[in-house]
Amino acid sequence: MRLLHTMLRVGDLQRSIDFYTRVLGMKLLRTTDRPEQKYSLAFVGYGSNPEQAEIELTYNYGVDKYDLGTAYGHIALGVPDAYAACEKIRAAGGAITREPGPVKGGNTVIAFVTDPDGYKIELIQRDA
Numbered sequence: 001m002r003l004l005h006t007m008l009r010v011g012d013l014q015r016s017i018d019f020y021t022r023v024l025g026m027k028l029l030r031t032t033d034r035p036e037q038k039y040s041l042a043f044v045g046y047g048s049n050p051e052q053a054e055i056e057l058t059y060n061y062g063v064d065k066y067d068l069g070t071a072y073g074h075i076a077l078g079v080p081d082a083y084a085a086c087e088k089i090r091a092a093g094g095a096i097t098r099e100p101g102p103v104k105g106g107n108t109v110i111a112f113v114t115d116p117d118g119y120k121i122e123l124i125q126r127d128a
């Protein structure tokens with residue numbers, strides 16, 4: 001088996017496509033509209049399966065927000081410099097909700113950004 005994608009339900013597909021592409025630098029890989037099932041999909045990522053895992057953004061017609069509840073944690077992205085990444089994201093209008101710095105109790109530099117629906121995205125500083 002291999003990890004293919006993570007699906008997130010979003011309240012505004014174009015708003016999310018803009019965030020994941022313009023703010024986080026991902027590509028819009030493909031879209032699907034299923035009017036009979038009343039939903040649309042947009043796959044975003046830094047590349048396509050199988051080389052890269054993807055995020056499947058799901059828009060249900062007429063549903064503009066979700067209660068994320070307490071179960072969802074985050075999706076993690078590797079970045080060579082978390083500090084520079086956060087400045088770039090902030091300059092593009094993204095919300096940095098945890099400033100870059102060592103993880104509590106450890107040394108790995110992390111930061112968190114929140115997407116337009118409130119999903120947290122962790123940035124983990126890793127050598128390329």
Ligand SMILES: C[C@@H](O)C(=O)SC[C@H](NC(=O)CC[C@H](N)C(=O)O)C(=O)NCC(=O)O
Nearest residue numbers: 005007009032037038039041056058059060
């Ligand atoms: C393309 C593939 O990765 C999918 O996940 S499509 C699967 C399909 N998705 C939806 O129906 C999304 C809308 C739904 N209202 C929701 O919010 O989950 C799915 O789950 N189909 C069910 C089936 O039995 O085919």
Ligand code: NI
Nearest residue numbers: 005006007056
């Ligand atoms: Ni899926």
